[in-house]
Amino acid sequence: MPLACVLISDITGSTQLYENETNEAALAQVSRILKRMRGIVEAHGGKCVKSQGDDVLSYFDHPEPAFQAARAMIHEDWPAGLSVHVGTYFGEILYHENDIYGSAVNTAARLSSLAKPGEILVGDQSYDDLTPESKDQLLMIGELQLRGKAAPTRVYSCSVTELSEQTIVVSPGAKGRSGGLDFAEIRFGEKSWQISEGESLTLGRSTECDIVLKQAWVSRKHAVLAVRRWQLEFTDHSSTGTIVRMADGRNVGLHRRATLLNGAGSIFLGPETHLDESGRIHFQTHDLALLETAK
Structure with a gap:
């Protein structure tokens, strides 16, 4: 199966928007944001697969342009107090009937769901291939045991907010350590x-x-x-x-x-x-x- 960096970007705050606006006005705002997210993906060399609800599923040939697209999204000045949260993961994908499937898609979706407003969560397979400059933008927050994965996944965060508003994942850590007292x-x-x-x-x-x-x-x-x-x-x-x-x-x-x-x-x-x-x-x-x- 081919390798790709999957990026899933999701809108935060749309539920409240629908409560404060008419359905037509809220849908128009959400549609503009989804269109802009697709534009950011394409501007960074990515391919949009679909928009479903409030999110955009896309993929890139390499993690670096995916991360740059994600950074552009969380720093965008979105209207109506809305924001975006993103998950990215690099791995094997499967193309089928104009859609993509596979472990990388599932992991990116899980990371996106865990990310907070204005935050990108990056899995280890994406992080390892980033440039040193991009790695400097990320904070390792620990390891996450994802469903279907035998080993924990190292998770990194990049956020427009302070650390106290970032996702915190406490690592399972090393087992069976030996040697001197730590x-x-x-x-x-x-x-x-x-x-x-x-x-x-x-x-x-x-x-x-x-x-x-x-x-x-x-x-x-x-x-x-x-x-x-x-x-x-x-x-x-x-x-x-x-x-x-x-x-x-x-x-x-x-x-x-x-x-x-x-x-x-x-x-x-x-x-x-x-x-x-x-x-x-x-x-x-x-x-x-x-x-x-x-x-």
């Missing part, structure tokens, strides 16, 4: 903790927490740091959110979300408007086995 080091004030596989620390204003902060904007049980399946996972449970400062100085907001932390950085419990250096929590991972990326 751990994450957490520091707050004069105290430090080392946690390894299966261990966790609770953060919050309650004295029952492992790391206690007294600022009024910190929730009683604000968040949890844990090493799960050899990766450092941070989960925010608060009402005010958390700011994670990366090694490059960039602040990323999280609110009632989980994400994976790698390398070194800082955690500030509470919103960005209330950053308090006295509440800085440092983290550093030591030889934690993150998912392998393409070599």
Whole structure:
């Protein structure tokens, strides 16, 4: 069977549009967006197969133009507050009666359904053949066990939104590891903790927490740091959110979300408007086995 990069782009917000507009006006808006998406696909060398409902099924000879088309879609200024979410996957396809089928189509559809508004989810087979510049636009969010696939699929995200609004997929991680002790080091004030596989620390204003902060904007049980399946996972449970400062100085907001932390950085419990250096929590991972990326 031939190989292709399948792209499925879907409109977000059309249901609300039909509630706010007449059926005729809403259909006209959706039709214009579908036409524009088909135009973007063709402008990047892709082939449109069909539009069904609010989505467009297309395919490309290579993942790079597919990714560039997807980026153009999520950055387009769509009317009526609508947006687009996209899934792409490279693999074998089967042509039949002016349609395409196969594992790549099924995987792209699954990724598209998981993507959030303004987000592209890219499977490993697509990611591995992208240019270094395109790979720099993507964040690996973990592995996803897809129906019908024996092995988990590495999933990457590119989004017009901040990390806290991206899809979070926690990896199943490596099994049967051996060797030296892998751990994450957490520091707050004069105290430090080392946690390894299966261990966790609770953060919050309650004295029952492992790391206690007294600022009024910190929730009683604000968040949890844990090493799960050899990766450092941070989960925010608060009402005010958390700011994670990366090694490059960039602040990323999280609110009632989980994400994976790698390398070194800082955690500030509470919103960005209330950053308090006295509440800085440092983290550093030591030889934690993150998912392998393409070599």
